Amino acid sequence: PVWIRWAQYTCSLKFGVNLIILNEFQRSCPPDQKAACDSLIAQSSVDPALWYVYVIILLAIFLGFRLLALWALTRRARGFALA
Numbered sequence: 713p714v715w716i717r718w719a720q721y722t723c724s725l726k727f728g729v730n731l732i733i734l735n736e737f738q739r740s741c742p743p744d745q746k747a748a749c750d751s752l753i754a755q756s757s758v759d760p761a762l763w764y765v766y767v768i769i770l771l772a773i774f775l776g777f778r779l780l781a782l783w784a785l786t787r788r789a790r791g792f793a794l795a
Contacts, residue, residue: 724773727766730758734766 720726733756741749753760 722773724770727770727773730756730766731763731770733758734760734763 733753737749737752738760
């Protein structure tokens, strides 16, 4: 549905798959199948020039969840007394 399309940008799988597609079908594509590889990349809506953005977003998602977990564990740990 149109109203939930934004959720794809919060999923690390999308950016990981984009990087795998670029690695497999741009860097490792045989010369005789270059047209098929380019077609697959275009159909997948992957921009080869933005590979570094995909890496940065993956790192940001990882760091964001790490910080969220740290905050949650710190908040939970405050409830325990050291006696």
